Amino acid sequence: MEWNSTQHFWLIMLSFLVALIPRFVPLAFFRTRKIPKWFNEWMNYVPIALFTSLVVKDLCITSTYTFSIADKLPELISAVIVFAIAYWTRSMAISVVVGLASVFLIAFII
Amino acid sequence: MTKEVNDPSTPNWMKNLKVSMPLNLSYIPIGLACGILLHAAGFNTYLTALVSIMIFSGGAQFLIASMLVIEAPLLSIVLMLFFLELRYAFLGSSLSKYLQGQSNRFTFLFAASLNDENYAINYLKFSTDKKWTPSDALQVEHYSLLFWTVSNIIGSFIGSALHINLTIVHFALTALFIYMIVMQLKSLLKLFVMVITVGFAIFFMLLIKSTLGLVASTLLASFIGYSIESYIRKRNPKYRKNRLLRLFKNPAGTPMDESDEDDK
Numbered sequence: 001m002e003w004n005s006t007q008h009f010w011l012i013m014l015s016f017l018v019a020l021i022p023r024f025v026p027l028a029f030f031r032t033r034k035i036p037k038w039f040n041e042w043m044n045y046v047p048i049a050l051f052t053s054l055v056v057k058d059l060c061i062t063s064t065y066t067f068s069i070a071d072k073l074p075e076l077i078s079a080v081i082v083f084a085i086a087y088w089t090r091s092m093a094i095s096v097v098v099g100l101a102s103v104f105l106i107a108f109i110i
Numbered sequence: 111m112t113k114e115v116n117d118p119s120t121p122n123w124m125k126n127l128k129v130s131m132p133l134n135l136s137y138i139p140i141g142l143a144c145g146i147l148l149h150a151a152g153f154n155t156y157l158t159a160l161v162s163i164m165i166f167s168g169g170a171q172f173l174i175a176s177m178l179v180i181e182a183p184l185l186s187i188v189l190m191l192f193f194l195e196l197r198y199a200f201l202g203s204s205l206s207k208y209l210q211g212q213s214n215r216f217t218f219l220f221a222a223s224l225n226d227e228n229y230a231i232n233y234l235k236f237s238t239d240k241k242w243t244p245s246d247a248l249q250v251e252h253y254s255l256l257f258w259t260v261s262n263i264i265g266s267f268i269g270s271a272l273h274i275n276l277t278i279v280h281f282a283l284t285a286l287f288i289y290m291i292v293m294q295l296k297s298l299l300k301l302f303v304m305v306i307t308v309g310f311a312i313f314f315m316l317l318i319k320s321t322l323g324l325v326a327s328t329l330l331a332s333f334i335g336y337s338i339e340s341y342i343r344k345r346n347p348k349y350r351k352n353r354l355l356r357l358f359k360n361p362a363g364t365p366m367d368e369s370d371e372d373d374k
Contacts, residue, residue, distance in 0.1 A: 003152055003178065005157060008152065009157065011188075012160055012161045013164075014184070014188050015161070015174065015188060018192040019170060019191060019195045021192075022196045023195070023224050024202070024217065024218060024221035026199045026203040026206065027205065027217055027221050027224075028221075029206075030202075030207075031207075031212070031217070032210070041336055041339060042332065043196075047290065048291060048303055048304055048335075049303055049304075049327065049329075049335070050194065051287045051288075051294070052291055052304045052307035052308060052311065052331075053307055053311040053324040053327045054173075054287050055287045055288055055291065056307070057324060058281075058284040058287070059284065061311075061312070061315050063180045065319040065320070065323075067316060075284065078281060079284065079285075082285045082289065083288055083291075086288060086293070087292050091136070092136055092286065093135070093136030093139060095288070095289040096285045099285030099288070100278065100279070100281060100282055100285065103278055
């Protein structure tokens with residue numbers, strides 16, 4: 001099913017809401033109150049688990065939800081390179097650009 | 111350059127532009143890649159501009175693009191986005207102390223254009239520069255929003271003009287997520303959470319056969335991390351010296367961020 005622009009528009013509006021709520025509510029709420037400790041401690045572990053899940057999906061889950069890394073060799077090698085580059089440079093732009101360059105070069109060589 | 115920034119005759123908007131410039135420049139390649147992918151997902155240029163302004167999050171926009179390509183249902187996309195954006199609750203709460211006394215309208219504007227990267231700049235400025243005001247912070251957010259949106263629009267044009275290998279451009283998102291993982295890796299326990307998440311993510315996605323598997327693995331892995339940390343804190347009064355919780359040294363020597371701050 002191909003989506004049309006009206007459906008895309010409503011997707012954006014709904015996305016705006018779910019993107020805004022987590023940004024606005026705590027900011028408005030905690031301007032005057034203290035943040036509960038358990039919430040902070042739990043939120044500490046959410047980003048790393050979420051991003052890892054997303055990377056796993058990108059690298060070794062196919063669009064029909066089966067496990068496969070057969071044609072993902074350039075991405076897997078580049079992922080390791082990006083990991084090292086991000087660790088040493090701490091720069092988002094360098095990590096992304098080097099990642100794109102290395103996946104392009106490795107795909108070209110293989 | 112530092113001297114110029116400190117020059118009192120420099121207008122305020124110029125000072126704030128200089129503060130935000132490194133971030134603005136780094137948005138250009140990522141914004142281009144994002145615009146190309148959104149075009150491939152069927153978004154026209156107006157919608158690409160709209161989504162960049164209204165959502166203003168690289169991760170979220172890449173996610174929308176990739177989920178549209180695999181024809182995920184609307185509910186699944188919105189739910190995934192909610193979980194992806196939930197981390198902003200944490201960023202927002204840690205900035206809230208600097209926004210005390212601001213109106214609801216200002217808070218709304220500030221929240222709407224808050225994201226990971228301008229948060230990092232503003233948090234640093236608020237905690238180190240006493241003259242840094244909430245309106246300076248809002249201006250930095252708006253500069254980065256401008257660069258991001260323009261890059262997305264140009265990316266959308268590039269996508270319609272050239273035929274581009276999308277599997278390669280798509281890796282920009284994976285690289286962005288890997289970068290964010292690395293920025294989060296601050297203790298052995300975080301590393302452990304990362305490793306168990308790999309197993310959970312594969313298991314749940316093959317089991318549930320949908321992106322809800324991502325939600326399941328995220329909730330389970332983060333809960334395990336949180337439980338282990340609480341257990342160590344309860345059992346051991348010197349938990350800060352515990353091998354699992356001790357913070358790593360930062361190789362690039364960047365300033366401490368929000369989660370280090372909490373431990374004070």
